[in-house]
Amino acid sequence: MHSTVIMYQNRREALIMKNLKPESAEITIAYRARPQFLPFHARAERFACIVTHRRAGKTVACIQDLHRAALSCDRIRPRFAYMSPFLKQAKSIAWDYLRAAAAAGREAGASIHESELRVDYPSGAQVRLFGADNADALRGLYLDGIVLDEHADMDPRVWPEVIRPALADRGGWAVFIGTPKGRNSFFEMWRRAQSDAAWFALMLKASETKLIPEQELNVARRDLSEEQYAQEFECCFDAAVIGAYYGKLMNQQRSKTASAMCRTSRACRSGQHGISE
Ligand SMILES: Nc1ncnc2c1ncn2[C@@H]1O[C@H](COP(=O)(O)OP(=O)(O)O)[C@@H](O)[C@H]1O
Numbered sequence: 001m002h003s004t005v006i007m008y009q010n011r012r013e014a015l016i017m018k019n020l021k022p023e024s025a026e027i028t029i030a031y032r033a034r035p036q037f038l039p040f041h042a043r044a045e046r047f048a049c050i051v052t053h054r055r056a057g058k059t060v061a062c063i064q065d066l067h068r069a070a071l072s073c074d075r076i077r078p079r080f081a082y083m084s085p086f087l088k089q090a091k092s093i094a095w096d097y098l099r100a101a102a103a104a105g106r107e108a109g110a111s112i113h114e115s116e117l118r119v120d121y122p123s124g125a126q127v128r129l130f131g132a133d134n135a136d137a138l139r140g141l142y143l144d145g146i147v148l149d150e151h152a153d154m155d156p157r158v159w160p161e162v163i164r165p166a167l168a169d170r171g172g173w174a175v176f177i178g179t180p181k182g183r184n185s186f187f188e189m190w191r192r193a194q195s196d197a198a199w200f201a202l203m204l205k206a207s208e209t210k211l212i213p214e215q216e217l218n219v220a221r222r223d224l225s226e227e228q229y230a231q232e233f234e235c236c237f238d239a240a241v242i243g244a245y246y247g248k249l250m251n252q253q254r255s256k257t258a259s260a261m262c263r264t265s266r267a268c269r270s271g272q273h274g275i276s277e
Pocket residue numbers: 032033034052053054055056057058059060061
């Protein structure tokens with residue numbers, strides 16, 4: 001790490017409140033982390049998995065984490081990346097956040113390269129957005145850290161064949177983030193994060209974070225099915241399975257009713273009810 005210590009606004013405020021002076025060589029990033037994400041920013045583990053409800057702020061937190069990593073890494077030409085299933089998606093989800101972080105860090109010398117979706121730092125560090133639809137752009141590159149957003153929607157070969165090897169020589173870190181979508185590969189990552197000491201795990205449910213107003217959650221509850229709500233806002237990995245199970249039972253019930261109706265109508269047509277045609 002650099003001799004310069006990078007800290008977030010709320011950490012600096014916490015120190016000032018305790019009458020502790022931040023060290024002179026520190027840079028404060030213009031970012032106030034949501035309290036729910038402070039343990040993530042303070043993690044020491046190499047790998048992390050963050051499961052949150054929609055709009056919790058995981059993309060913002062991860063982009064700021066990459067920005068801080070790029071500012072504070074003292075290796076030669078460090079490389080950091082954010083990847084979404086599609087490059088267009090990465091651009092629409094994360095570029096505004098990264099550009100804003102870099103613009104606020106201009107005094108630290110960050111320069112923005114719009115066409116490459118990349119920010120360069122005076123130390124030689126870079127943060128760049130990628131899409132798993134063009135994962136080959138990463139082949140041959142090394143990585144000091146990467147964030148994978150909605151990893152379950154990526155080609156399953158991207159992590160083991162392209163990204164994991166790129167982390168090997170520099171001991172790079174990786175963060176998997178997303179909202180549950182059944183027991184897929186993201187669920188496997190979450191299970192691993194919970195059982196492996198090398199992993200940091202964080203789950204944020206809307207009922208606990210209070211980041212989304214109660215009134216809005218009530219509206220969402222009305223607009224979504226119970227299973228959809230459990231999945232999108234309560235981080236339930238089994239909601240789709242439960243929905244499919246009950247859906248199957250309902251379908252079975254419907255087909256029983258339909259075949260009964262079908263029998264009745266055949267009976268009607270054949271006059272078995274004693275009604276002549
Ligand atoms: N630390 C923060 N301070 C202020 N607003 C934030 C913060 N983190 C996230 N937000 C806002 O919350 C919304 C959702 O953030 P985002 O990171 O896109 O959520 P997620 O990726 O979890 O769906 C955005 O409007 C974003 O600007």
